[in-house]
Amino acid sequence: MPHSLVLNLLPQSPIPPQYLTGRHLHALFLTLVSSVDSTLGDRLHDANADKAFTLSPLQINSPLQKGGKGGSKLQWQHQQPIPAGTPCWWRISLLDDTLFGRLTQLWLNLNPQHPWHLGPADLYITSIQGTPQSIQPWANASTYAQLYEEASDAYGGKLRDRSLNLTFATPTAFRQGQFDTTLPTRECVFKSLLSRWNKYSGIEFSEIAIESIFPSFVNIHTEILADSRSKFIGIVGEVNYRILGEVEPIQIKQINALADYALYAGVGRKTTMGMGMIRRLYAS
Template sequence: MARSRKAAPALDLSARSFWPKSTELVSLEFTVTPPTDCNLYPQYTTGLHAWFLDQIRQLDADLSAYLHDGESEKPFSLSGLSGQFVSHSQSLQLLASQPYQWRVSGFSQPTVAGLAHWLRQLPDEIGLKNAPLQIDSVQLAAPPMTYAKLLRQGKQTSGSVSLSFTSPTSFRRKGHHLPLPWPTNVFHSYLRRWNHFASKPADPDAFLDWVDDYVIIQRHQMESVKVAAGKRGSVTGFTGAVTYGLDRRAADPPEFQTLFYALTQLAPYCGTGHKTTFGLGETQLGWQSDQAAPEVPSMQQVLAERIDELTALFTAQRQRQGGRRAQDTAEKWATILARREQGDSLQEIAEQMQLPYETAKTYSKLARRAAQESHSP
């Protein structure tokens, strides 16, 4: 998918600084090219996620821990690739020497400082499985920003606002996926990040009650899609665009109206919903649904549907145990078995799911046995 935003000039990676030291939010767009035609494997965003975290780990162990598991809310988001793809069999093919875009965003001051450090030692290539990508240039996808400036902009904004969800976006509700841009879910997603990283948190209950009462969907154009995303499981999400308006009574209290507009400005940095560090929930300001959303490879849809099928099977078999733990185990077994059926190596699966190899091996055996037992008379 070609992005509509006019390209910003490439950053001078030899510059002494890329943005002010006070910057708390930044979004970078990398232009990359494959040297040869190559196929993207279904869960390639997991590979981008792993590559990025490994890059940071090599530079700064403390920052790596902060990004990886030091925060209940992750201070970064990653997109998938966008550009000209060719459908090939059940996958998407990247074309040799064709430019593609990839975004990395940070929305805490330590993360933004770490990104600046990384840019000064940026490698020439992204080591993605079966699809090495040469890094041609880096530019700002969204301007360097602070949370205080977002609030100031919020005070100066009025009227309706449109958001475009350019990769599958979803929320969790009562243990299931909710593939709809319901205002309370959308703005709760942004508010969680805001309250975690901004210096002026808001009362979540009061603000979300205000959203529920006064934020109106004026227009939308949506399409649902099922994808395999993240370390395990599948996601039913949506892509498209929505326009939100405010009821005439929304001006009271004024600080909530200001926060509403500030959070819409936060969206392009943090993304929407869950698994935004694995390419889901990429969000842009404005109505962009006239552009085709990135095509989801049929192999990825097949994998997602197989994971769903196996998860339901294993959950039913473990019904006596119940609870979130049984569901998590079922998702792990399902993801491992579905990927093994697709030909992924157990070593690769273990690394991407952050499981010890022997644990992944045991889960694979148990999952295969459970699947076979389900077909026994």
């Protein structure tokens, strides 16, 4: 069962920008895990471990305020320190029940007066959101069976059955061979989602109608994210994919399920360090 949890945080001292990188937030997540299960924390720290989670960059504004359209744009790098007392939020998604279950004690025994450390700064976790709210569309939870059963199919008669509007909220890139590509082709996006769905859902799709998916609207640009160790180039923006031609209803349903699953799984590289955050947008 995938969960998309939003942790509301309050820094007690300024957070320098060099400690707001994906690498430092990844380390904070492992610290949270190790606080309730040190063995699991050690395993997730292993570079070869199965990483059934994704993380967001630290956000200092409401997603609705930040980017419009329900938070279609997020902040992925900070040039200035985050001042003490600034309400922040941080999204953690968990892709399988085992990981969520082993962290249950962390969620249930949350002490809002217990400080966590991000570089030199102390942070309090003031609350955790796990269900969708109008001002926080990145929080949600659903079983894999629900995602599949509620996915649109050919009998719905709605345009959105064949229209998949995805927003790339943090820089996204895909690995092809030895190199990265930033172009969000149907193969890169939907095969990434399919791989994660088949790995964790227990409802395997043997294949999907990739050849029937076509981009019909593209509004993207590249962003460069650099730190002292590396440079990451990815795209942000929106792409509308449409399912065209004669396609079996079950195939349409599977593709829709993957588009809805994008909220939890993300796509592409470095999703455990804040990159590749995407979700589906529905017309209001």
